[in-house]
Amino acid sequence: MKVGLFIPCYVDQFYPGAAIACLQLLEKLGVDVVYPKNQTCCGQPMANSGFEHLTGGCNDLFIKNFSEFDYVVGPSGSCVLHLKEHLHNHDNPEIATTLSNKLYEFTSFLTDVLKVKTLPARFPHKVGVHQSCHGQRGLHLSQMTELVAPEFSKPGSLLNMVKDIELVHLSRKDECCGFGGTFCVAEEAVSSKMGKDRVEDHLHNGAEYITGVDMSCLMHMEGILHRQGSKVKVLHIAEILNGE
Structure with a gap:
């Protein structure tokens, strides 16, 4: 192909x-x-x-x-x-x-x-997975928690193939980070508060890294982490899956 x-x-x-x-x-x-x-x-x-x-x-x-x-x-x-x-x-x-x-x-x-079943990657860190709204609710990359339906996560299934990774359990795993593209410009106060709440969930549960399928959401949270002086980093999921 x-x-x-x-x-x-x-x-x-x-x-x-x-x-x-x-x-x-x-x-x-x-x-x-x-x-x-x-x-x-x-x-x-x-x-x-x-x-x-x-x-x-x-x-x-x-x-x-x-x-x-x-x-x-x-x-x-x-x-x-x-x-x-x-x-x-x-x-x-x-x-x-x-x-x-x-x-x-x-x-x-x-x-x-491709129906990938194994990956050679290794990432010995605690990782929080951010479920971006467009991916979850638009592309159906993962199940929505408000539905009474079988749970699944395409990003999660791939991350579980990575050696030595520890995926942390979030209190509100599919909550919006508040970025929303131009929403963060038009409603910056609301966007900022939502982002702080999302970051706090990852920090509270011990994440060393936050990953996801959208660098836009991760960029929003990275800015908040930086302003808070946090050592927690963000990485696109491809960078973890490609690791050796």
């Missing part, structure tokens, strides 16, 4: 290590990965701010960059969900629909397409 690697702009600019880990692990698993160099923002910030009608250029470029691949994989639940729900092309609607169906968040691709 030939996979196009979709790297969101904030990962490219601020957390390139997450992108590199994603690429390296896919290659270790035998995947033929290509990174289209002229890719840019998927248009989610504009759409979230009420300007989805101005994202046509973003959609056209994404379709141009990624239509040729068997699958498109990205290390961001929020950006992937945005594209799966909103990618469109007025002149050729079918090409957008076809591409949306080939688009996967990183951990979903590992579990649902």
